[in-house]
Amino acid sequence: MRIIPMEKLKIERVCQRCSGTGVETVVIDGVSTEISCVGCGGDGAMESPLYIDFTAMNAKLPNAFKLIFTYQIVEVIDATEYAALVDAAKDGLRIILSCGVVDLIHTGKIYLNLMAIFGSSPITKAAIEAL
Numbered sequence: 001m002r003i004i005p006m007e008k009l010k011i012e013r014v015c016q017r018c019s020g021t022g023v024e025t026v027v028i029d030g031v032s033t034e035i036s037c038v039g040c041g042g043d044g045a046m047e048s049p050l051y052i053d054f055t056a057m058n059a060k061l062p063n064a065f066k067l068i069f070t071y072q073i074v075e076v077i078d079a080t081e082y083a084a085l086v087d088a089a090k091d092g093l094r095i096i097l098s099c100g101v102v103d104l105i106h107t108g109k110i111y112l113n114l115m116a117i118f119g120s121s122p123i124t125k126a127a128i129e130a131l
């Protein structure tokens with residue numbers, strides 16, 4: 001996994017209090033005085049965390065709820081139970097594993113197929129249920 005430094009997730013925006021000048025005019029006891037901007041500390045800009053709204057993006061993605069990498073499935077397959085599978089089950093499993101990433105939501109086709117493939121394989125079935 002690639003870690004993105006938090007500095008890169010920040011943006012700098014012009015201080016609205018001083019319009020980026022870093023200087024703010026205040027009136028003290030009726031006298032107009034220029035001071036270092038209280039809003040930005042005289043920098044003229046403020047650093048803000050960058051917030052990304054994924055709502056619009058998510059609406060365009062397929063309805064995936066529990067994405068997992070298929071290697072995670074491979075890791076929980078019991079070798080003895082795999083060896084006992086009939087060839088048709090092994091073929092079906094191979095198709096699922098070749099996807100790379102699958103949606104393992106428990107009402108989904110991938111999950112239900114895995115439950116059928118490992119229906120008589122209690123160790124692997126329980127491990128996949130727990131993913």
Ligand SMILES: [Zn+2]
Pocket residue numbers: 015016017018019020021022023037038039040041042043044045
């Ligand atoms: Zn300012």
